[in-house]
Amino acid sequence: xxxxNNKDGKYKYKGIPLTVVKRLPGYQRLLSELAAKEVxxxxxxxxxxxxxxxxxxxxxxxxxxxxxxxxxxGYRVSYLLSEIxxxxxxxxxxxxxxxxxxxxxxxVANYRNFAKRGFIIEAIFDRDPRVIGRTIDNRVVRDVQExxxxxxxxxxxxxxxxxxxxxxxxVADQLxxxxxxxxxxxxxxxxxxxxxxxxEHVHLGESLMILSFKLKQKQEELFNQKK
Amino acid sequence: xxxxNNKDGKYKYKGIPLTVVKRLPGYQRLLSELAAKEVxxxxxxxxxxxxxxxxxxxxxxxxxxxxxxxxxxGYRVSYLLSEIxxxxxxxxxxxxxxxxxxxxxxxVANYRNFAKRGFIIEAIFDRDPRVIGRTIDNRVVRDVQExxxxxxxxxxxxxxxxxxxxxxxxVADQLxxxxxxxxxxxxxxxxxxxxxxxxEHVHLGESLMILSFKLKQKQEELFNQKK
DNA sequence: TTGAGATTGTTAGATATTTAACAAAGTATG
DNA sequence: CATACTTTGTTAAATATCTAACAATCTCAA
Ligand SMILES: NC(=O)c1ccc[n+]([C@@H]2O[C@H](COP(=O)([O-])OP(=O)(O)OC[C@H]3O[C@@H](n4cnc5c(N)ncnc54)[C@H](O)[C@@H]3O)[C@@H](O)[C@H]2O)c1
Ligand SMILES: NC(=O)c1ccc[n+]([C@@H]2O[C@H](COP(=O)([O-])OP(=O)(O)OC[C@H]3O[C@@H](n4cnc5c(N)ncnc54)[C@H](O)[C@@H]3O)[C@@H](O)[C@H]2O)c1
Numbered sequence: 001x002x003x004x005n006n007k008d009g010k011y012k013y014k015g016i017p018l019t020v021v022k023r024l025p026g027y028q029r030l031l032s033e034l035a036a037k038e039v040x041x042x043x044x045x046x047x048x049x050x051x052x053x054x055x056x057x058x059x060x061x062x063x064x065x066x067x068x069x070x071x072x073x074g075y076r077v078s079y080l081l082s083e084i085x086x087x088x089x090x091x092x093x094x095x096x097x098x099x100x101x102x103x104x105x106x107x108v109a110n111y112r113n114f115a116k117r118g119f120i121i122e123a124i125f126d127r128d129p130r131v132i133g134r135t136i137d138n139r140v141v142r143d144v145q146e147x148x149x150x151x152x153x154x155x156x157x158x159x160x161x162x163x164x165x166x167x168x169x170x171v172a173d174q175l176x177x178x179x180x181x182x183x184x185x186x187x188x189x190x191x192x193x194x195x196x197x198x199x200e201h202v203h204l205g206e207s208l209m210i211l212s213f214k215l216k217q218k219q220e221e222l223f224n225q226k227k
Numbered sequence: 228x229x230x231x232n233n234k235d236g237k238y239k240y241k242g243i244p245l246t247v248v249k250r251l252p253g254y255q256r257l258l259s260e261l262a263a264k265e266v267x268x269x270x271x272x273x274x275x276x277x278x279x280x281x282x283x284x285x286x287x288x289x290x291x292x293x294x295x296x297x298x299x300x301g302y303r304v305s306y307l308l309s310e311i312x313x314x315x316x317x318x319x320x321x322x323x324x325x326x327x328x329x330x331x332x333x334x335v336a337n338y339r340n341f342a343k344r345g346f347i348i349e350a351i352f353d354r355d356p357r358v359i360g361r362t363i364d365n366r367v368v369r370d371v372q373e374x375x376x377x378x379x380x381x382x383x384x385x386x387x388x389x390x391x392x393x394x395x396x397x398v399a400d401q402l403x404x405x406x407x408x409x410x411x412x413x414x415x416x417x418x419x420x421x422x423x424x425x426x427e428h429v430h431l432g433e434s435l436m437i438l439s440f441k442l443k444q445k446q447e448e449l450f451n452q453k454k
Numbered sequence: 455t456t457g458a459g460a461t462t463g464t465t466a467g468a469t470a471t472t473t474a475a476c477a478a479a480g481t482a483t484g
Numbered sequence: 485c486a487t488a489c490t491t492t493g494t495t496a497a498a499t500a501t502c503t504a505a506c507a508a509t510c511t512c513a514a
Contacts, residue, residue: 019501021440025433029415043461050417055461056503063463071462072510089439103334108431110330113415119435157442182442184435188256188340190277198445200438204335204429206252208346208411211427212316213248215384215409218425246471270491282491283473290493298492299480 020061024088026051027061031081043074091118095156097180099171101126101134101141104186105162109136122156127167144171151178158182165189247288251315253278254288258308270301318345322383324407326398328353328361328368331413332389336363349383354394371398378405385409392416 030050034042044062048055062068062075068083069075085091098109098121108114109121125144126132134141142150159175161168161183168187175183182198185191188205257277261269271289275282289295289302295310296302312318325336325348335341336348352371353359361368369377386402388395388410395414402410409425412418415432 016444017501021437022433024440025430025436028436029433045461054503056505057501059461059463060502067463069462070510071508072460072512074461087440087443088436089443090436094439094442103337107330107334113432114435117432117436119439158438181445182438184438196445196449198438198441200434200441202429202431202434203252205340205344206249206256207427207429208341209252209255209315209317209344210248211385211409211411211425212321212346213251213314214425214427215321216314216316217243218408218423222423244471272491281473283475284471286491286493287472294493296492297480298478299482299490301491 016064020064023051023053023057023061024084027058028081028084028088028090031077031084034077035081039077041074042077042080044069046074094119094158095154096121096158096160096184097123097125097147097151097156097175098160098162099125099144099147099175100162100164100167101131101136102162105160106136108160108162108186109139119158121160122154123150125150127163144174147171147174148178151175151180155179158184161185161187161191163187243291247291250278250280250284250288251311254285255308255311255315255317258304258311261304262308266304268301269304269307271296274302321346321385323348323385323387323411324350324352324374324378324383324402325387325389326352326371326374326402327389327391327394328358328363329389332387333363335387335389335413336366346385348387349381350377352377354390371401374398374401375405378402378407382406385411388412388414388418390414 027047030047031042044055044058048058051058059069062080065087066083068080096119098105101109101124105124105126109124114121121139124136124139124141125147126141127144132141132143156178157180159172159178159180159182161171161175163171165187168185168189169191172183172185172191172193176193176197180197182200183191183193184200184202186202186204188203190201191199193199254274257274258269271282271285275285278285286296289307292314293310295307323346325332328336328351332351332353336351341348348366351363351366351368352374353368354371359368359370383405384407386399386405386407386409388398388402390398392414395412395416396418399410399412399418399420403420403424407424409427410418410420411427411429413429413431415430417428418426420426
């Protein structure tokens with residue numbers, strides 16, 4: 001365990017560069033796939049090839065958290081996977097609540113793979129009387145007015161925001177008041193939360209625009225080649 | 228227009244670092260919000276504050292594409308927005324097809340904000356006979372067996388994959404065979420496509436794991452402070 | 455049991471990205 | 485219309501990230 005710490009916490013989470021953090025789930029998925037295929041060992045070279053990065057980077061990323069491999073052998077898949085799961089906080093039964101039982105909220109609530117990894121949606125809230133009382137995957141949708149009180153009685157770690165952007169900040173405030181520790185936000189708006197609360201945005205619209213940009217650039221590239 | 232070009236195209240799209248590309252939609256959204264509020268002018272300092280980045284970075288990002296501001300004044304919101312829209316390929320009527328009319332596919336198909344920006348889902352495909360023939364937001368779901376033939380008759384630029392991971396590669400191949408130029412993939416799997424096709428992955432599960440990691444780190448941080 | 459071959463963890467060097475600094479050129483105000 | 489102020493675009497310096505290199509050390513086949 002080495003990890004050079006930096007004075008400003010800007011891009012770092014406790015000495016881990018955000019660029020590294022973003023690769024961790026990729027390693028997790030690859031290792032899960034290998035484990036499912038009952039592959040026993042894997043080298044940094046193989047992992048790197050699948051991630052389309054450099055083998056050095058794999059070794060350096062992992063070395064920030066510890067020494068999980070063996071010279072001349074590589075990494076034992078099951079061991080490395082369990083270590084990465086620990087690092088990511090997977091399989092630790094993380095309780096969540098979801099706010100906004102619309103199109104996207106329902107898709108997220110019905111998705112089984114999150115629960116499979118220990119991320120459980122305990123309750124769902126909405127504002128619309130037509131939605132409140134309906135059942136989504138065995139959970140009755142509650143009135144968002146009860147949100148803060150519910151959380152005080154039944155604490156959860158993560159709040160998922162699937163409301164329109166206009167309501168997102170208000171919902172975030174209620175989640176924070178209820179003692180939530182992290183917010184997973186699908187609304188296209190920058191939220192303000194206290195420093196103690198972690199934020200993760202899902203930018204679907206932005207992702208589509210990035211694809212659009214790449215397309216335009218590629219077109220131009222091909223056009224220029226023809227000349 | 229300056230743009231220092233680099234020999235390897237690895238992280239670059241025609242000389243534009245991917246880190247910059249990822250910030251462009253953020254600028255777009257901020258400028259849209261300002262335009263909606265009828266704000267006339269904005270400085271790099273103001274934009275930077277909202278994006279939580281450095282003003283120098285804003286100016287440098289924009290300068291890769293041209294000179295859009297005025298000394299002593301800043302940027303005219305409407306002009307900069309229209310330039311960024313051009314850069315991103317927004318409002319150019321981009322045709323798309325969606326494959327997989329399940330939970331997530333329906334949410335995406337029903338979402339109006341994409342069409343509002345010129346990204347139109349022309350057709351929807353599925354494999355399940357119970358889904359085929361149903362209507363999603365005025366579009367009848369077609370049989371995925373017709374996908375490639377449909378595209379040859381009705382070309383589209385972007386294919387959206389909302390099928391399970393196990394079917395995603397097969398669907399991608401069909402989209403490519405139909406002449407699609409870019410793929411927006413929601414399935415948690417790395418797709419293989421020809422070099423001429425652009426790829427953009429949406430990693431919902433990975434995003435949740437990143438939040439989980441941040442939470443764990445923050446907990447440890449707070450714990451260490453108490454000591 | 456030995457020795458050739460493999461692969462890690464780590465340090466140092468190469469690249470890329472971000473930030474600072476500032477001349478140039480405009481604005482705005484009296 | 486002069487002048488103090490603002491803010492851009494750009495160049496250069498500071499940081500951060502990625503890649504190469506290699507000693508240390510384990511594997512595995514003979
Ligand atoms: N559907 C998509 O594909 C998509 C894509 C990109 C972004 N998003 C974003 O995700 C969010 C949800 O999108 P959607 O398509 O599910 O919208 P939706 O309209 O289907 O659902 C929103 C739900 O939030 C509820 N709601 C509104 N105000 C609330 C409040 N104050 N408290 C609790 N519930 C409230 C509504 O009653 C509704 O049920 C939006 O912010 C949207 O911009 C969605
Ligand atoms: N729902 C979520 O919140 C969520 C979150 C993260 C990732 N994802 C991913 O998004 C994808 C879709 O998720 P979902 O929840 O909508 O699943 P879903 O099961 O509700 O929908 C999948 C749809 O794809 C169709 N399909 C299957 N094979 C097909 C094929 N070969 N051609 C055309 N259609 C086919 C199915 O009939 C079904 O209608 C999955 O890969 C999932 O892992 C979803």
